[in-house]
Amino acid sequence: MLKQVLRFLTAALVVSMPYAAAAAERAKRVVDPVKSWDEHFMTWSVVATVVYLIVTLPLIYFVFKYKRRHKDENGAYIVGNAGLEILWTIVPMITIILLGVQSWAVFNDLREVPKDHIEVKAVGFMFGFEMYTPEGIMTLNELRVPVGNVKVNLTSKDVIHDFALPAFRTREDMVPGENTYLWFSAKEPGEYPVYCAEFCGSGHSSMLAKVIVMKKDDYEAWVKSKQAESMTAAATPDAKGKQLVERLACLGCHGIAGETKAGPALNGVMGKSVELEDGTKVVVDEAFVIEKIADPKAKPVKGYGHMMPPNALAKEDYEAIAAYLKTIK
Ligand code: HEC
Ligand SMILES: [Cu+2]
Structure with a gap:
């Protein structure tokens, strides 16, 4: 008995050696989560397929082999088989332990950020993502990064x-x-696509964004042009309005190219005749837009529900948004 136990322990040690070595190696090697994830997925698929075949093929075979052939036929009374039971306890146990160790290694690859990385930020909202570069540039539904390792802080x-x-x-x-x-x-x-993978409300499916990986030089040029833009952008009211509409998450619920998201599209909204929930018709003008932003529930537009959040802004900010909406047809 002791001999068997010792033999098993040595075998387990030999089998787990590559994993211990891999763990030591990981400290040094260049980690590639995509590769380790794919390899891991392959291992699980192969193991799962083998287990499936081991269970199903004999099952089908036994269905025919041990079929009841006449009415009063009784099956043999089998009490147990110690050898078999030990086998089908130990083999799955070792398999599961090895898979567990490997899963742990992959999990570490996914959680341990390599030292050389840049740090960006992504903030989810209903319905979209605000992304911030290390330079503090905010973009909507679009994360621009240079080639390299990227840590994304999330909230x-x-x-x-x-x-x-x-x-x-x-x-x-x-x-x-x-x-x-x-x-x-x-x-x-x-x-590369970014999805929201947690059902978060009626606009969940429009939470589509992308990561744009750029060559280092292209990225730096883009940062410079964005920084220059933000110095001049707020010069006119409608440019300021555009910035506000981007910053205040309006575009999470509103399209500006005719598309309906959680709310109606905002292009062409100025001067449009809309029906309110109480059946009255109004023509959208500056006053209506300002009231809509300040107190959205006061005059809800028919057919959408009441999810637009109120925004208390300075008078010229309301006017800037209205000025911007006039410019998008
Ligand atoms: C969480 C989703 C959401 C956000 C964020 C949001 N809205 Fe809305 N908005 C709606 C919905 C839904 C409606 C239609 C129902 C209603 O009137 O309340 C609407 C209606 C409107 C209307 C009237 C549209 C029409 O066709 O008459 C305007 C204008 C508008 N929003 C502007 C804005 C602006 C500007 C912002 C950003 C400050 C904003 N919304 C943020 C959901 C949203
Ligand atoms: Cu979401």
Whole structure:
């Protein structure tokens, strides 16, 4: 008995050696979560397929082999088989432990941010993502980063959202009042989708955004042009209005190219005749827009529900938004 136990322990040690070595190696190697995730997924798929076949094939075979052939036929009375039971306890146990160790290693890859990284921020809201570069530039539904490792600090303004980056095999909840994070390795310049992976309300499906990975030079040029833009942008009221509409999350619920999201599209809204919930018709003008922003529930537009949040702004900010809405047809 002791001999068997010793033999099993040695075997377990030999099998787990590569994992211990891998753990030591991880401290040094360049971590690639996409690769380790994919390998891990493959391992699980293979193991799951093998288990499935081991269970199903004999099952089908036995259905025919041990079929009841006449009415008073009784099956043999089998009490148990110690050898078999030990086998089908130990083998799954070792398998599960190994898979567990490997899962832990992959989990660490996903959680341990490499030292050389830049830090950005993403804030979820109903319904969209505000992204902030390390330079403090805010963009809507678009995260621009240079090639390299990126740590994304996450939080939410309202309800729980989830920042999901399928191309980088990672995702993390965005929780109001809490700071979470994820990281990814941006290797190739290009565009990668971002989804909200936590059902968060009627505009959930419009929470589509993207990560734009840029060559270092292109990124720096973009930062410069954005910084120059923000110095001049607020010069006219409608440019200021545009900034406000972007900053105040209006675009999470409103399209500006005719598309209906959680609310009606805002282009062409000025001068439009709309029906309110109480059946009266009004023509949208500056006063209506200002009242809508300050107290959205006062005159709800028919057919949408009451989810628009109020915004208390300075008088010239209300007017700036109205001026901007006039310019988008
Ligand atoms: C959480 C979603 C949400 C946000 C954020 C939001 N709105 Fe709305 N908005 C709505 C909905 C829904 C309606 C239609 C129902 C209503 O009138 O309340 C609406 C209606 C409007 C209307 C009237 C549209 C029409 O066709 O008559 C205007 C104008 C408007 N919003 C402007 C804004 C501006 C400006 C902001 C940002 C300061 C904003 N909204 C933020 C959801 C939102
Ligand atoms: Cu969401």
